[in-house]
Amino acid sequence: MPMNPRLLRPTSSTLDSDAAVYLNAVAQADGQQLEPAVRKAINDFVVGCKQDNLWSAIKASCILAGARTLNGALTPLRGSAPTNNGPFVSGDYARGGATPGLLGNGTSKYLNTNYAFTSTLQNNRHAAIRVSALQLSASHAYFGSSNAGSGSAFSQLVAANAAETFLISRLADETGNTSATANNVVGFQGLSRSGSASYIRRANQTDQTITQASVSANDNNMFLFARNFGGPSLYTSARLAFYSFGESLSLSLLDARVSALIAAIGAAIP
Secondary structure (H helix, E strand, C coil), rough: CCCHHHHHHCCCCCCHHHHHHHHHHHHHHCCCCCCHHHHHHHHCCCCCCHCCHHHHEEEEEEEEECCCCHHHHHHCCCCCCCECCCCHHHHHHHHCCCEEEECCCCCCCCECCCCCCCCCHHHEEEEEEEEEEECCCCEEEEEEEEEEEEEEEEEEEEEECCCCCCCCEEEEEEECCEEEEHHHEEEEEEECCCCCCCEEECCEEEEEEEECCCCCECCCCCCCCCEEECCCEEECCEEEEEEEEEECCCHHHHHHHHHHHHHHHHHHHC
16 A cells, blocks of 8 residues: 655655755655654755755765665665666665665676766866775775776776775876875765866865866766776775765865764664
8 A cells, every 4th residue: 555645745844945855755765754863964964065055066966874775775865866786685775873875795786876977077077975884805996987988087986906005096087096095994085176187085084186187078877886997897895875976066065064964864873
């Protein structure tokens, strides 16, 4: 028997309109409404992103935590729903606790976010994730895509060796840029480019300027838990609780909002 639609509506009239649409969609996917504390955490996140001028730059995003079911977690906050390949199953998903998020298997599971950067976003793009648990077993990609047809220019974040002693990042460029161990940590990690000569990489609550010229290209769809190099490769078994792709933005402000969101969900769902 279908659920009474009245039970699926957010109960607070003070919800932000975009947050209410998202919460209602998650409730439809879950079959029931989220707990008040989880709804508040998500509403606060949306309101905060708008206050910080982040919301309009986020074009494709999922909160991979908080929802009661995997289907709820794959409900898009912004943009199109990702395609579940592998596929991920309910046992791969933890909605709360110390390590919330979706767990990769390092061999076959990935999300096609159905979002692709275009040539018009060559110097105006960001990619960000929230890592709940590292892989620490083999080289792997948290996310990535090559430009269609050549594979020379990438937007990606790759742990380049089994010990994860450094990361390789690219953002619309042809040369991988390595980072030290301190940048490969649990928490928010992101890349943002607002010009042709360099981009910002953020990890461990620290911004780093990477001097690397951009390359004009139309990209393939961005993959999560793998990179799209004419198909999935470098699968990860890390656990991720959030992703966002879109136009350039302040990584430090997005970091603060995502970190507060995941902490609030963890407190509401121990």
